Amino acid sequence: MKKLAVFLMAILIAVGTIPTASAAASLSIGSISYDTNVVKDESITITSSVSAASVSGTLTVDVTLTDNSGQFTIPSPTQQVQFTSDGTKAVSWTVTATSTGTHSSPFTVSASGDDDSSTAKTASSAITVKDRPVLSVSSSTDISSVSAGQEVVLSYVVSNSASSGAADATNVKVDLALPSGWSLSSGTDPASLGTIAPGASSSGSWTVVADDPSSSNTLPLSVTSTIPGGTVTTSSSVVGPSTSSDTSSSSGGGGGGGGGGGASGEEYENIAHKAVKKVYMQKDVLAEYEFTGEENPISIVSFTPKLNAGMIDVTIEVLHDTSALVDSKPNGKVYRNMNIWVGKGGWASSSTISGPEVSFSVEKSWLEENDIDSANVRLMRYTTEWNQLETAIADEDSDFVYFTAKTPGFSPFAISAVEDTSIVEASEDESETSDDTGLQEENEGTEQQEETSNGLPGFSALTLIGMLAVAFVASRRK
Structure with missing residues (x-):
């Protein structure tokens, strides 16, 4: 009987009636x-x-x-x-x-x-x-009040104040939201700053125009980055329209205009137009100051800073007549007289900048009226005397001829057409990126004094001639 039971179980297993345990998967x-x-x-x-x-x-x-x-x-x-x-x-x-x-x-x-x-x-x-980066932003304007048509330089600094070892702020962008009545003159919006490491900062600026400013103007900007998410914001305020007598209503000027006494000590009545631009100085990065406006023949002033110096301004004073800072008129037929200054108190020198250049334009109608060949146009610079600068034609269109001149520094200038284009320029040793610091500092905030002579030039010569005449007549009588 026991053998029969074992036999029947074997048959059931064989036909699959009783399940058997399967192996685990791998x-x-x-x-x-x-x-x-x-x-x-x-x-x-x-x-x-x-x-x-x-x-x-x-x-x-x-x-x-x-x-x-x-x-x-x-x-x-x-x-x-x-x-x-x-x-x-x-x-x-x-x-x-x-x-x-x-x-x-x-x-x-x-x-x-x-x-x-x-x-x-x-x-x-x-x-x-x-750790996460910690972004902050600050902004400022070069002037606090504005009139219609005036330019304002809006500068910003974005910082990552996280401690060392924290993450970089990546893909940082700065966006400017201008109010109604304002427009962008120069700069890119939004501005891309790339990556800012912990403890580092990045800065920039826009030039904006107050086309139709209100009495109170807020210029907001916001900063975003891939890391961290979110936004940091700030804003600057400008009062307008300005009623200040030393503020320009010209679209070409960034910090004052015609009819104002210059920082150089230029006579108030001699300034036809004044323009000021600010640019952030970054070592070994070309700084270009762009100017617009029919009153100003200067379109670009450029140089390469040798050091980081923050915001530095360039001031151009377009003059009615020769600068009060010079004691002679430039050679040739003068198109425009002007002063160009960089920074304050003679900041620009061979130790701070290299490769300064000035780009300007001359109306073709003026050249034709005066029968002047554009090849004879030169930028003249005054230090202790007038010197021709190396000037080249860069371009022209139907209305203007455009020129670029290399200059050893900044001081009074004149755009002039000269017959003798071989006049010797200032020597290289003498003109090595000098900006006549003494000339600028001596005249900052002062008025030019006219020099008068108490002597009687030629008196001794006239006396001698008279004595010779008397002697001659006496000898004839004898």
């Missing part, structure tokens, strides 16, 4: 991928995969992500995937960095099937979590 974890440089409070995605082999029936697998570093929050650490045959399933988690530091093996991915299969894999790429 599980494996794929590569674990993630960003290795993270900013605190930033969310990142971790991806991996699970592969199953020798699958029998429906296999349910729990896949769990473990944070070995203690630097992250994982909202849903365990996920489920199912296999009905051999294959691979992708898995991913979104985690958030909560503290800073570096860990060499930050994550482990483990898998366990409902058939008792299991496996695990630990990530081998080190991950670093840095």
Whole structure:
């Protein structure tokens, strides 16, 4: 009887009536991928995969992500995937960095099937979590009151005040939102500053025109970056329209206009037009001051700073007549007289700038009326005497001929047409990027005094001639 029972059980097993235990599937974890440089409070995605082999029936697998570093929050650490045959399933988690530091093996991915299969894999790429950058922005204007048509220089400084070792602020942009009645004259909006490292700053400026300013004007700007998200803002205010007597209503002037006494000490009545521009001085980066307006023949003043010096202004005074700072008139037929100054108190010198140039234009109608060949036009500069500067024709159109001149410094100038174009210029040793500091400082805030002579030139010569005449007549009588 016992033998019969064993025989019947063997038959049932053979035909599959009684189930037998199946072998566990073979599980494996794929590569674990993630960003290795993270900013605190930033969310990142971790991806991996699970592969199953020798699958029998429906296999349910729990896949769990473990944070070995203690630097992250994982909202849903365990996920489920199912296999009905051999294959691979992708898995991913979104985690958030909560503290800073570096860990060499930050994550482990483990898998366990409902058939008792299991496996695990630990990530081998080190991950670093840095503090967030801290952005701030400040802005200022070169003047506090404005009149219709006047230009205003709006400068800004963006800083990352985070401590050393924090993350860079990336893709930093500055956006200007001008109020109604204002327009952008120069500069790019939005301005792209790129990356700002911890403890570093980046600056720039726009020139804006008060086309139709209100009595109170707010010039807001905002700063954004990829890291951190969000925006920091600031604004500057300008009162207008201005009623100040020394403020220009000309569109060509940035800081005052015709009819105002110059910082050079130029006579009030001799200034036909005044223009001021400010540019940020960055070492070894070309500084270009662009001017507009029919009253001003100067279009660009440029040079390369030898040091970082912040905002430096260029002042152009277009004159009715020869500058009060010179004691003779320039050679040739004069088109315009002017003073050009860089900075205050003779800031521009061979130790602060290199390669100064001045670009200007002359009306073709003036050349034709005076029968002047444009090749004879020169920029003249006065120090202790007038000297021709190396001047070249750059371009022309239907109305103007455009010129560029190399200058050793800044002082009184004249645009003149000369017959003798071979006049010797100031020697290279003498003119090495000098700006006549003494001339500018001596006349800043003062009026030019006329020199008078108390002597009687030629008196002794006339006396001698008279005595010779008397002697001649006496000898004839004898």
